[in-house]
Amino acid sequence: MTDTAERAPRPRRVLVALDSSPASENALAYAGKFVPAGTSIRILSVIAQCNAALPVPDLVRHSLHEARGSAVTDAREMLLRSQNALRNAGHHVETVLVELSDGRNNAQAIAQEAEDWNADLLVTGAHQHHGLLRWIEGSTAEPLAANRRLPVLVVPESFDATGAHEPRRILFAVDGSSEVLPALRFGAGLASSETHLRAIHVIDKAMRMTNPLPFSLLEEAFDEDARAARSMARRVFANAPGETSFEVLSTCECRDDVAHAIVREADAWRADLLVMGTHGRRGAARWLLGSVARNVARITHTPLLLVNQVPR
Template identity: 25%
Template sequence: MKTILVPTDLSPMTTYALDVAVGLARTHQAEIVLLHTVLYQLVAQPAGDYTPEFSAIMAENYEMAYQQAQQDLQALASNPRYAGVVIKTKLGSNLDGLIRCINEQPADLIVLASQGASGLMEWLEGSNAERIVRHAHCPVLVVKGPIEHFQPKNIVCGIDLDEKLKERHMYPFQLTDQGLQQFVYVLTPHDVHEPEGIRQWMDELALAKGIAHYQLSIWRAPAVAEGILDFADQQQADLIVLYTHGRTGLSHWIQGSVAEDVLNHAKVPVLVMRA
């Protein structure tokens, strides 16, 4: 891992993600890029009101906001507790689009901060959060709150039966000394798969990935997101790992509200990998 991208709205929550990113950067000798998109205010006006003077005022306001954001980003990057880690800053415009700004920045990992059940931070609410996870070009780590030392040891990985999961994946950081060992498949009332078939598929996945020892739990729940969250709580997990399946959408078991529910309601960080 060489580069960690931390998108920020410059709210106090930014430090949750940045603290984790700095810890990972120190371990992997990586650099961090702080990304902020500056809001360009588009004001609805009658066509005749768009005078050169009005346009000049809008441009001046944007320039002031841009300069302030530069100062705020630099102040954040210069925090003494981040000493020894290379933290670069990058500014974009909301006119460029958040997803485009993120995907134009080469990175091995994206770290985001989330408030949890009450919703993601203001600029990352609702569908924006899901879009970033779905369309990001690299793994995304969603941090739920302040973490003194991010060193997950009790990791739960949610699986479906997609064959792409059998491919070997490069994780952005080490997932314990033994790697992933605890897997959960959520069996909902409408799921027609038999437990024995699920276990056989998991055996094939373990063989394909070179996993010598693992534990598979088949967890019955009314909905997949609810099952993942309940199982993670029962196991006292300190990290949940999920998978996406390309730019066209998330896997069938983590579509729509499922992804949003897991990301918003999990009490622990969530790492979303691209399958």
């Protein structure tokens, strides 16, 4: 397979979902540095319904109407500021304001907008223990999880995007399953001559404490999975510009897990971007990638790009 086939093209239609939170400000700032000039960016803000569930006095109804009007005004001003900031950086930018009145929630509205506009990347800020982060948990009830073709770039609220730049140190967390290939390909498509692409495979030594397999079989499974992960990473990175590397790491044998090991490595290596798949198969040595990705998203300080096993 050729390098061109192995590396996905850079995203050209990027949907940025914003609210008034600091997490969204981080997401917008990072999006402007993450995608190259000339990219088409659509900035979306969703105004939730504020109807009362029970009959209320006219005064309360009037107050709800005023609150919605204020929210719409604030959202329009935010969209205008955001549009100007990204246009100054050389992007093609348009804005969309959705006022919900049809029973949909914010997540469903954003998922629908991404589908209708044919976005190839969604960027969002994350309050790391609630809110938008629930979209990546893999539940079929969540509309974005059901959209299996949309990569999601999660920018943590704890991340300082002030001095951010186009990612030059991209860290991939991979297991030995073929489901990680779309994430490798998508991330490799971001590479330039100044990029270092580094893939890591984490052996979960803590699994030994609970896994019923004999130790020798478990070690064999660990080795096989690491070889498969290395082979896939090398194949995708074969002719990528810049520097590439691969390393096998391990969790501590107790009171540790794969997610924390990945985040420690991203911090220690000073990664600009962390890339993971969101689905995988569970085996003796393989991660349940949906669970690992979810846990990484909850604790990472590094922007996290999540790519589903079925790319667009």
